[in-house]
Amino acid sequence: MTLSSQTKNLLKVHQDVDPDIKPNAGWRDLPIGGVIPQGGTASQFATGDWRTIRPVWSKEKCINCHRCWLYCPDMAWISEDGKIQGVDLTYCKGCGICANVCPTKVHAIEMHPEDDFKDDEAVKEG
Amino acid sequence: MALPDLAKKPQRFTGGHRACAGCGFPITIKIILQAAENPVVVGCATGCMEVTSTIYPYTAWRCSFIHTAFENVAATMSGVEAAYRSLRRQGKINQDITFIAFGGDGGTYDIGLQSLSGAMERGHKLVYVCYNNQGYMNTGIQRSSATPRGANTTTTPAGTQLPGKPQYPKNLTAIMAAHDIPYVAQASMSHWNDLYRKAKKAFAAEGPAFLNVLSTCRLGWATAPEDTVDVAEGAVQCNVWPLFEVEKGNWKLSFKPKKPLPVADWMKQQGRFKHLFRSDNSQLLETIQQQVDEDWQRLLELCGVNGE
Ligand code: SF4
Ligand code: SF4
Secondary structure, three states: OOOOHHHHHHHHHHHHHOOOOOOOOOHHHOOHHHOOOOOOHHHHOOOHHHOOEEEEEOOOOOOOOOHHHHHOOOOOEEEEOOEEEEEOOOOOOOOOHHHHHOOOOOOOEEEEEHHHHHHHHHHHHO | OOHHHHOOOOOOEOOOOOOOOOOOHHHHHHHHHHOOOOOEEEEEOOOHHHHHHOOOOOOOEOOEEEEOOOOOHHHHHHHHHHHHHHHHHOOOOOOOOEEEEEEEHHHHHHOOHHHHHHHHHHOOOOEEEEEEOOOEOOOOOEOOOOOOOOOOOOOOOOOOOOOOOOOOOOOHHHHHHOOOOOEEEEEEOOOHHHHHHHHHHHHHOOOOEEEEEEOOOOOOOOOOHHHHHHHHHHHHHOOOOOOEEEEOOEEEEOOOOOOOOOHHHHHHOOHHHHHHHOHHHHHHHHHHHHHHHHHHHHHHHHOOOOOO
16 A cells, blocks of 8 residues: 555654654554644644744843743743743744843843854854 | 743643744743643644644644534533543542633634533533634634724725724623633733733632633734734733633722723734724724723723722
């Protein structure tokens, strides 16, 4: 039986998120009813490539109020032990809410066009 | 609760969901779920939230999650809660579990209203949350009974024949209060502290609870993505979306703007009201302002608060 490329893709992703699915699984091995056996698998999906502008955080200016953490719709602000550590660009869609809700007087987040970072990535990848 | 402490609690909703950049409801989910202490079971009516957060085989939910059709999340969660009570009686479960049903305004005000009413009347111990973005945004920005008067939608297009939606939104929060359930509240994702407190009260209620939470849709409201929180705040500051709670029949105002903004100031932020600022629609703007003022006075009376 040949699988459609869509089913193959689904299986591949499913194997990534669910170790119980065998490598040679077919569509019959997919959970019945579209059940997703594990929670939080979306955390393996990067939405950062939607971004056209990027938040840049100043650790020095930050007063750790956590408004960015609260109002980011994409759970991109990392907080450890009650301290903001920075932004996870894997998920950040570049909406600009964080820069907007950061207290005006503090202004610890600035949005910059993604183009400004083109060279950084070239260096990293190279 | 201070925000840095709130951030120490593990989150039940992850990034990597496919809602628009700058969407309001993930913020609503975050605030409400951070207020839950027990394990939670979430049911979600069809709508933006369900569609964008559970694209197979991805799910942004770290808790049990059930997708239902548009009209029956309250019925589904009634069944889940009843099954839980039975299992508890039989001694098969000993844990306290919190049940939450999420529906958009389409799935709550319109399509799911009868199943919601039934679940509340039967007294199931669950919290129903309407994330209200004032229209059918997922299917292409059609009007719902929560859409404000004058809003441009694809089924009430503003043009020469029609200045946007002709009707006022219905007062669903009052309808739910009329069910005489233990707890009903209206909140906004812009006022996190108020919403967090209300979610806590809803979870602690001895029976059904209902939260109506304003959640910006930047696509349907035609607002800039970075303004999502500001626009929701504006709705509260101009009394279009007052914050209040009804506890065992007692109406209580949660917030009173020092000096209410004109409704036009809030509308100006949103493309869906652009046509109202043409000179031929100025009368309608005034009419809407009068209605908002009247509704506000009526709410103050219900809450036993003196107006100016
Ligand atoms: S720009 Fe938007 S998505 Fe990115 S971190 Fe800020 S609030 Fe989150
Ligand atoms: S909103 Fe601004 S000041 Fe507050 S924690 Fe975030 S970056 Fe720091």
